[in-house]
Amino acid sequence: MPSIVPIALITGRPMDSINMYLILDDPVTLIDAGLPDQKTYDLLEQTLSKYKLDVSHIQRIVLTHVHPDHVGITSRLQEKSRAKLYMHPLEWHKLKNGQADNVHLYQWTGIPDDYRIDTHKTSAYEKHLPEITSFIDHGDTIPFSAFSLRCLHTPGHCSGHICLYEEKTKCLFTGDHLVPHFSPALLVEPGSCGIEDRTPSLSQYMESLQKISSLSLLVAYPGHGKPFENIPELINHKNKTIPEKLNRIASFLNQKPQTVYSITTQMILELPPSLAFFACGDTLAYLDYLQREGRAQSRIDHSQIQFFTPER
Ligand SMILES: [Zn+2]
Numbered sequence: 001m002p003s004i005v006p007i008a009l010i011t012g013r014p015m016d017s018i019n020m021y022l023i024l025d026d027p028v029t030l031i032d033a034g035l036p037d038q039k040t041y042d043l044l045e046q047t048l049s050k051y052k053l054d055v056s057h058i059q060r061i062v063l064t065h066v067h068p069d070h071v072g073i074t075s076r077l078q079e080k081s082r083a084k085l086y087m088h089p090l091e092w093h094k095l096k097n098g099q100a101d102n103v104h105l106y107q108w109t110g111i112p113d114d115y116r117i118d119t120h121k122t123s124a125y126e127k128h129l130p131e132i133t134s135f136i137d138h139g140d141t142i143p144f145s146a147f148s149l150r151c152l153h154t155p156g157h158c159s160g161h162i163c164l165y166e167e168k169t170k171c172l173f174t175g176d177h178l179v180p181h182f183s184p185a186l187l188v189e190p191g192s193c194g195i196e197d198r199t200p201s202l203s204q205y206m207e208s209l210q211k212i213s214s215l216s217l218l219v220a221y222p223g224h225g226k227p228f229e230n231i232p233e234l235i236n237h238k239n240k241t242i243p244e245k246l247n248r249i250a251s252f253l254n255q256k257p258q259t260v261y262s263i264t265t266q267m268i269l270e271l272p273p274s275l276a277f278f279a280c281g282d283t284l285a286y287l288d289y290l291q292r293e294g295r296a297q298s299r300i301d302h303s304q305i306q307f308f309t310p311e312r
Contacts, residue, residue, distance in 0.1 A: 002023055002025055002144065002147055002166055002169065002171075003023065003024040003025060004021055004022070004023055004024075004171070004221065005021065005022040005023075005024060005047060005051075006019060006020075006021055006221065006227060007019065007020040007021065007022060007034075007043060007044060007047050008226075009034055009035060009039065009040055009043060014181075014182050015069075015182070015224040015225070016181060016224055016225045016226075017224055017225060017226075018034055018035055018040075018069045018072075018223070018224060019032065019221070019222065019223055019224060019225075020032050020033060020034050020040075020044065020072070021173060021221055022044075022047060022048070023144070024051060025144040025145055025146070025147075026144060026145040027059035027060050027084075027144070028053065028057050028058055028059050028060070029058075029059065029060040029061070029062060029142075029144070030044075030058050030060070030061045030062070030077070030083070031061075031062050031063075031064065031164065031173050031221075032062075032063060032064055032070045032072070032175070032223060033061060033063070033070065033071060033072035033073050033074045033077060034069070034070075034072035034073060035068065035069055035072050035073075036068060036071070036072050036073060037072075037073075040072050040073050041055075041073050041076065044073070044077075055077055055080045055081055056080055056081045057081065058077055058081045058083045059081070059083055059084065060083055060084045060085075060086065060142075061074055061077060061078075061083050061084070061085050061086070061130075062085075062086045062087070062136070062142060062149075062164065063085070063086070063087040063091065064161060064162055064163070064164070064173065064174075064175025064176070064177075064223060065087075065088075065091050065157065065158045065160060065161040065162070065175055065176065066087065066091040066092075066094055066095040066158075066160075067158065067176070069223075070175070070176075070223060071095065071130070074130040075128045075129065075130040075131075078130055078131055079128075084133035084134065085130050085131060085132050085133050085134075086133065086134045086135075086136050086142065087132065087135070087136065087160070087162075088135065088136060088137060088151075088153060088160030088161070088162050089135040089137065089160065090155075090159045090160030091158070091159075091160035091161075092132050092135065092160075093160075094158075094159075094160070094189075095129065095130075096129065099189075102158075102187055102189055102281070104189070104190050104194075104195070105187065105188065105277060105280065105281045105284070106277065107303050107304065108188075108195055108198075108260070108284065108303060108304060108305050109259060109260035109261050109264075109280035109281070109283070109284055109304075109305070110259030110260060110261040110262065110280075110304050111261050111276050111277065111280055112261070114273075115273040115276045115277075136151045136162065137151065137153055138151060138152060138153035138162075139151065142164070147166055147167075147168055147169075148166075148167075149164040149165065149166055149173070150164065150165045150166075150167065151163075151164060152164070152165055152208075152211055152212070153208075154175075154177045154208035154211060154212065155199070155201070155204040155205070155208055156177065156186050156201055156202070156204045156205025156206075156207075156208045156209075157175070157176045157177060157184050157185070157186060157187065157201075157205070158176075158187055158189065159189050159199050159204075161175055161176065161177055161208075162175065163175060163177055163178075163212065165215060169218065169219070170215075170216050170217050170218040170219070171217075171218060171219045171220070171221060172212065172215065172217055172219075172220050172221070172231070173220075173221045174212075174220045174221065174222045174223065175222070175223045176222075176223045176224070177205075177208060177212070178209075178212065178220060178222060178231070178234060178235070178238075179222045179223060179224045179225055180220075180222060180225045180226065180228040180234065181225050182224075182225075183238070183241075184223075184224075185278035185279065185281050185282040186201040186202055186205050186281070186282050186285035186286075187201065187278070187281040187282070187285070188201050188281055188284045188285050188288065189201075194303075195300060195303055195305070196300075198288070200285075200288060200289070200292070201285035201288070202242070202285040202286055202288065202289040203289060203292070205285075206239075206242065209235055209238055209239065212231075212235065213232065213235045217231045217232075245286060246286055246289060246290060246293075246295075248267065249263065249267065249283060249286045249287060249290065250290055250295050250296065252266050252267060253290075253295075253296055253307060253308060253309045254308065254309055255308055255309055256308060257298075257299055257306035257307065257308045258306055258307060258308065259304060259305070259306055260280050260283050260284045260287060260305060260307070261276070261280050263283055263287070263307065264276070264279050264280045264283045267283070284305065287305075287307050290307075291307070294310060295310070296308070296309065296310065297309070297310045297311070
């Protein structure tokens with residue numbers, strides 16, 4: 001049976017914590033690698049020392065996705081341990097091209113320029129790109145000595161997000177697909193033609209929820225917050241709140257085309273600049289879904305999307 005050690009970097013609300021999971025088996029494996037900072041590194045070292053291990057003993061790192069609070073100290077760990085690195089190919093594509101923060105969303109949604117977060121500042125700690133060993137996709141298994149983790153491709157929060165399932169103990173590492181106390185934003189990403197074929201993140205997310213709901217599950221280990229057991233309840237709650245949120249967003253549409261930022265600031269009256277990116281990305285995912293349902297129309301002007309009620 002897997003010996004799972006949760007390692008939580010406490011952050012306070014809304015995330016509560018940024019989690020890494022150490023699996024003490026052969027090979028010693030880390031799922032997600034925290035933030036790219038010294039605090040993460042120190043916390044991991046302290047935890048490993050309780051088991052008479054150090055960072056050089058980490059043989060494998062698996063990333064649920066490549067947002068900065070999950071890639072964290074990966075490349076630094078690889079320098080010390082030569083750990084193998086596994087992730088979904090779509091995530092590697094973004095990391096390699098420096099798009100892990102999905103800068104396109106700022107342009108598309110009309111977020112004011114001075115609200116942009118300087119992502120270079122946060123990634124300065126990690127100077128090199130990690131070295132990828134293996135791509136993993138839906139259905140692939142990651143073997144250990146006496147059990148294995150099965151990869152489930154669960155796009156929605158981002159295009160190459162994965163969850164990892166252990167059949168014997170019925171546990172699931174959910175990354176940011178399912179988090180107990182808040183809903184991670186569904187971030188729309190560009191396709192090969194850019195804005196025109198952006199990801200349908202809400203429909204993807206709903207399909208990914210279906211994938212998880214068919215599993216037999218006892219405990220979930222999320223990317224943020226504490227491990228939790230009421231998994232079907234949480235999935236039901238999501239299935240209920242998604243149509244409510246679609247209706248709410250639809251109620252802000254009118255004949256005049258509006259940017260995603262403008263619609264978002266009507267929904268969230270005092271939108272803090274630090275959350276504008278996530279909130280607007282999420283609103284865009286819902287607006288795209290409304291458009292597919294025939295409840296919204298959009299036009300693209302200078303790579304910016306504007307939404308309005310459909311002409312009858
Ligand atoms: Zn996260």
